[in-house]
Amino acid sequence: MRRLKNIWVFADKASSLAELCAGGRQLGENVAAVVLGGEETARQAIEQGADQVYWLGLKAEDKMLEDYTRTIAGLLEKHRPELFLLNAGRRTKVVAGRLAALFATSAITDAMQFVIGENGDLQIARLVYGGLAIRLEKPLSAMAIATVGNGVFKAAADGSNRQGTVTEVPWVEDGCRLKLLERRARDTEPVDLAAAARVVGVGRGIGKEEGLAMVYALARQLKAEVACTRPLAEGEKWMSPERYIGVSGTMIKPDMYLALGISGQIQHMTGVNKARVIIAVNKDINAPIFEQSDYGLVGDLYKIIPALLKSRL
């Protein structure tokens, strides 16, 4: 694959920064990282693949990550990379969108694949229509901006011998700031379906919310992350939106996907298509999921899940 000349990256999580630096190396000849964090993080970015680090320092207590948008815009304006990559998060989508507006372009969000053609054209793939299809898009602007899903790139193994420069960058006043009054941790556990080696998915077939307890218990036993279908998160609101596979463009690639009470609606199945093994339990023998599973069991979840728990798989 041909490579772009200059790629810039920015992330609001250390693990994402490592992935994006490595991704930058795959796609480009030169990688620059904008780092908001400690000096150690700035140095690490070089080990992870950056040739230059533009270090914004530690985030100030009274500022939000989004308040650094103009500072980043100033750097991009000066250096004009062909591609600016951010990790896909709620905050970084604000940064990406505001930058897109400032540079009169579109930001492509939740990118899942990057392709550079023979003529050097960049194409970016993302899921659309609730995960039904992959849309390949070609940025037409001089600088493309994209947010990248977790796990799209793999962090480099060891770069302790890499060399690079660190340049300190002062904060620039950020236009229309919102005033931060309070910040508190959410009581939900962080979910990272993209990185999970095993995933247990649950669908409407579970029937009642109380049934989820045994699903969580089974997932714990299997050391698996729990996912769900859209109706459970959006209709019933039994599970948090971070857990559903569908419209948000999550595409998981676990070693095993165990689908409990999931009929196999097309958007959901696209999201789990990359699992090595798909195992399904459903009471309806005609459920489409059996056509797309390696192993299927037709029967009652309330008999089968307790039996699976007892078997200590």
Add this chain to the structure above:
Amino acid sequence: MKVIVCYKIVPEEANIEINQDGSLSFANAEWKLSQYDLNAVEAAMQLVEAVGGSVTALTVGDQKIENSKLKKSILARGPEDLYLVKDERLKRADTHLTAAVLAAAVAYIGFDLVLCGEGSSDFYAQQVGIQLGELLQVPVINAVSKITPAGDRLIIERTLEDEIETLELSLPAVLAVTADINVTRLPGMKEILAAGKKPVTEWDLHKIGIRHAGPRVEEVSTLAPEQVARKKILVEGDSEPKIAEFLDYIRKELK
């Protein structure tokens, strides 16, 4: 408070079919209001019910936005009037073009607050609201899960991946609300009948001063991914021996 709610017309994703070659068929997919925009409409209605003011609905697109059922459907949810910016050049509008057209339109209409949904249920880029706010040079933020009016300002709650923020902002502003900020109300027969009598204004790009309507992103292809071939081994029944048979398969696979 003068609130504008932006909404998008999208195909019913459950009825999109996949052709033999992986391309998509929209023949049986009816056009509908994008699901998450309904939460923005509801949030606007609740805000105006609390502090007074008006809610205006706005959409931009090609001739599909003129569908009378959809116009009624949005107005029945409460907005007192509707603006459409219709132009065939908006058929394949990307987020940049959509935001630029909305920015021009809301500036013409006048507003204190623009509300958007968290993303459209077709492309779900979650970008238009953010770009719109920056183009208008007003405070803009996403993931808003609660809005509390406080004089000429708003206090909002923002639900992020692992934290909740409380923020204060001045008006005018643009906010993108989450899908769980509220439970949307279903309009009754009275609201549906009244919707047909509400004023609808239709503009084209020329009217709002936009001459160049070029996208910054080009669609190369949209294809359903090929499904991986699976073994399709099926065990029928939940008796003990059947479950044991099933477990044997799984144990071998997970070894």
